[in-house]
Amino acid sequence: MPLEVRLPDLVRLGIVDAFEAEHEAPKQIARRLEKAGLIEHFNFKREVFTVARRASGDCHFLDAKTRRCTVYEQRPEICRKHPQAMSPRPHHCPYGAKRQAGSAGHDR
Numbered sequence: 001m002p003l004e005v006r007l008p009d010l011v012r013l014g015i016v017d018a019f020e021a022e023h024e025a026p027k028q029i030a031r032r033l034e035k036a037g038l039i040e041h042f043n044f045k046r047e048v049f050t051v052a053r054r055a056s057g058d059c060h061f062l063d064a065k066t067r068r069c070t071v072y073e074q075r076p077e078i079c080r081k082h083p084q085a086m087s088p089r090p091h092h093c094p095y096g097a098k099r100q101a102g103s104a105g106h107d108r
């Protein structure tokens with residue numbers, strides 16, 4: 001399952017600046033981010049951006065070696081709300097466990 005984020009997440013991640021978020025149409029922002037290879041899809045209706053994944057299928061922000069989130073303090077809302085995010089393991093991605101065969105949810 002790919003990582004879906006909203007505009008405030010992108011601002012917190014430093015991918016979109018606050019001025020741009022306030023003054024530019026999300027569709028325009030999405031076009032720019034798509035060209036830059038930072039997102040792979042924009043759902044216009046839900047205003048949800050799908051963050052581009054690595055070739056491995058991992059989240060763009062996951063360190064391949066340590067399996068830690070490289071943007072932990074600024075991570076998107078959806079990552080904060082993941083049930084495993086409640087565990088006291090700072091910097092660990094709740095989706096970052098090695099993928100298991102047939103598992104659709106750990107490829108971020």
Ligand code: SF4
Binds near residue numbers: 062069070
């Ligand atoms: S917590 Fe995981 S899915 Fe969320 S941004 Fe970090 S590496 Fe990506």
